[in-house]
Structure formats: structure tokens, C-alpha cells
Amino acid sequence: MAAEHAFVCEGKWNGTLMEGEGRLHAGAIEQQISVPAELGGKGRGTNPEELLVAAANSCYLMTLAAILQLEGVAYEELRNSSRGIFASTPTGPVLTAIEHQPVVYLTAAGRALFGGAVQGCFLQAERGCMVSKALADNVTVSAQGRVDVMLAQA
Numbered sequence: 001m002a003a004e005h006a007f008v009c010e011g012k013w014n015g016t017l018m019e020g021e022g023r024l025h026a027g028a029i030e031q032q033i034s035v036p037a038e039l040g041g042k043g044r045g046t047n048p049e050e051l052l053v054a055a056a057n058s059c060y061l062m063t064l065a066a067i068l069q070l071e072g073v074a075y076e077e078l079r080n081s082s083r084g085i086f087a088s089t090p091t092g093p094v095l096t097a098i099e100h101q102p103v104v105y106l107t108a109a110g111r112a113l114f115g116g117a118v119q120g121c122f123l124q125a126e127r128g129c130m131v132s133k134a135l136a137d138n139v140t141v142s143a144q145g146r147v148d149v150m151l152a153q154a
Helices: 048-071 108-128 130-135
Strands: 010-014 021-026 029-033 077-089 092-106 140-143 146-149
Touching (some): 048 077, 048 092, 048 108, 048 130, 092 108, 092 130, 108 130, 108 140, 108 146
Parallel strands (some): 092 140
Antiparallel strands (some): 010 021, 021 029
């Protein structure tokens, strides 16, 4: 049997949905929460929409790092920009898509050796990410990545 791990999040809320606000605490996260201003709320702190996209971004990035390591691809740095698309429905916002735009920075020598291999890793990370798996069949998740050379920092 696989080992199980539990992660706990505690939250509190005061006030009505649109005028209220709260706090959440999960591990290293201690954050004020409210309905986003774009949806008519206070827009203070973070919100479930941002947290979903942040979870997807960090999961994708860490999964990509693991896959690159397994493939033996030495990289200088990984970056990922993620965009969550939400539709407004009568029952509230619904996440419909997450678009990842990862960038893998290789050395010039690494680009010549691994540039082609990295492209396949983008899709593997999309399919292997725990958050992507949790959203499967409900949300479209895609990754359009690129490989670049890391320039020396002055």
C-alpha cells in the first residue's frame, strides 16, 4: 500500500460572501482571503481562483523538474507562467482551462544536447502533475514551452 500524506488547511470567514473576508493557514501559507474584485468582492489577499492556478503552476514546475532529472537533462533554471481561465456561471466561477508556459534555461552546450528532449518533457509534466490529474476530465490543461539559453549574470 502506498504511503499516505495529509496536508491540513485551517480557514475562517467573517461577513457575507461579497463584503466579507477571511484568513487561511496551510503549512507555510498564512494569507488573507476574499472574493476577487473582478467578481465584485473586496479583492483583498488571495482567493480560491488564484490558489488553484498557483497550485497548478507549482505542481507543473516541480513535476517538470523531476522529469528532466529522470531524463538526465541538466538545466540552469526553470520558469513557468500559468494562466487559469474561469467562466462565470449562475452558480459561481468555474475553472475551464489552465495554460502553462514553461521555459527551460539550458547552457549553450546543454541546448545542443538536450533541446529536442525537453519538448517531450513538457507534455510528460502536464500528464504527470498531481493537480492536472485531479482536474482531468473537468479542465483542459495545456503546456506550450520553450527552451532557452541561460545568459551569464553580471
